[in-house]
Amino acid sequence: MKLKPQLQALVSNALKRLVEENLLPEIDLPDINIDRTRQKEHGDFSCNIAMLLAKHVRCAPRDLAKLILDRLSAVGIVNKVELAGPGFINFFLTDEPLYQAIRDVISEGSEFGRTDIGVGQKVIVEFVSANPTGPLHVGHGRSAAYGDALARLLRAAGYQVCTEYYVNDAGRQMNILAVSVWLRYLELCGEEMDFPVNAYQGDYVWDIAASLHRSQGDALYRKISDVFVGVPPDEPLGGDRESHIDGLIERAQKLLADDYARVFDQGLNEITDNIRRDLVEFGVEFDRWFSERSLHNSGEMEKAIQTLESGGYLYEKDGAKWFRSTDFGDEKDRVIVRDNGQSTYFASDIAYHLDKLDRGFDRLIDVWGADHHGYVARVKAALQALNADRDRFEVLLVQFAVLYRGGKKLAMSTRSGEFVTLRELRSEVGNDAARFFYVMRKCEQHMDFDLDLARSRSSENPVYYVQYAHARICSVMVQLSEKKLKLANPADAKLELLTEQHEKDLMNELSRYPEVIEWAATNHEPHQIAYYLRELANGFHSYYNASQFLVEDKGLRDARLALIQATRQVLANGLGLLGVSAPESM
């Protein structure tokens, strides 16, 4: 059984006795905090309940602590209890829980650390969901690494987790991509033009146009003079970039008619495939890719709008249909159907989140880029209007990652095609370093991503530190067999032979792992795992430097090997949660 709940029960029982003895009034007891201590002199765990209650019962904290302390019943794992400082109750434990941790790791293996706080709860985690208008860049990479680690963490905490990528395969941006592809295609056919400012400029557009040209030949060719007929001028000619590109979309749809879908789908499919491959190579696989278009086709979009309409939450203004989101705390009302009859992205977003709720998820978690924070209020507003519990919906905003190379900041912009892609990052620094670096920072923290540091295969690089600990342990086991020695069943090891301080410290770290998972999962903070792993690795490296594992004494040797085997297991489990490999040699 877990340690903290045991100690909580102990304190809780003592408080009940005080109430029975009329030394404490019957009040609502606050949660009893049991914390790991920072310093050894304070024992293993401490409780601050006396200080929290002192004021309510008008009693000096230390006096109250003494009363509680005197009523704590004796429990096997508690060696000693002390009253300390302004009123802390400090628990000193026996070594038994430490040994138990090792036995647990050995018997549970890759399952060690799992907790049950999420059992029975279905949660969907949506992340990345980048528009299929270009390759993933390093910003998406952070969302991918974070979202994936979060999903793994929630699973480890017992939640039933579904991961999903929402594909924006409808809407204006996709039309802009289609036009960009088609214009490049026309250029491949020999036409010349001023490429629109607002079109996608990246080289990948050429690639898509080229494959279109290979498969379709000149079938999609139209005279360039026809294309630009009646289209408002582009920005460089004194016009407006938005109306210019919208005009081109209209012309393309008219001139290509049914063939427009070919161009559109070529762009969509090629980029989506590319994104999917990128993510798979990065170690991120989604349970489902959810198509925005499917919401249009299934009628869910229309249904969502209807529901809002009949609830009286919509009104017409300037030819558009508005949602009264200000009624639910948003700053201003939002358009959901434009005056040209097109529904907005917001409209499909409402339908999408409604769909998630219909699928029976208890909690919806969305991981968005920080630049989307303005959308949180309106989506919550919509869900509330539709009688959904808005608190079941949670958005985690991932702040930007800024790349540095040679101490210089790298500029990025999707539209202009100037960005570092996730693929480039991975090939430069490797998957492991990329994922570890991404996940080392809490998501709401702006991140400076130092490429030189991530790339360096040296001691400066934090990811190797943890991996090295794992590899070192594997290497010890290799040495063991080279010496023709064998480890008996580690479960039978005489752990009481582990008396050195480094050994106790390391065992203590191992016993802490399930608590770290629980904390990290409830707070959606995978970075806690990264920090924990660093501390665990540090505990091991110190031990390694101080003691020899492969000693003559078989009993001691087996005990030490059981300890480092357990350490290896927990390192592997933790790295696995972050999507980082645990190499057997380096």
Added chain:
RNA sequence: GCCCCGGUAGCUCAGCUGGAUAGAGCAGCCGCCUCCUAAGCGGCAGGUCGGACGUUCGAAUCGUCUCCGGGGCACCA
């Protein structure tokens, strides 16, 4: 102007929902390989926790104000 995020050691960041003397990595300095991988270990040095006021027995943590940096405020996605 309004909203979100950040401001902690030279640099990059943790800091367990308000606790005991604020931590780590890197950079700097000093030590440690006849010994299971030195991608390691130990030590030294380094901080007005942006600032002010407030709440509290107790504040890096909570509240208000303020300064600085990033982002967002579309009939774009």
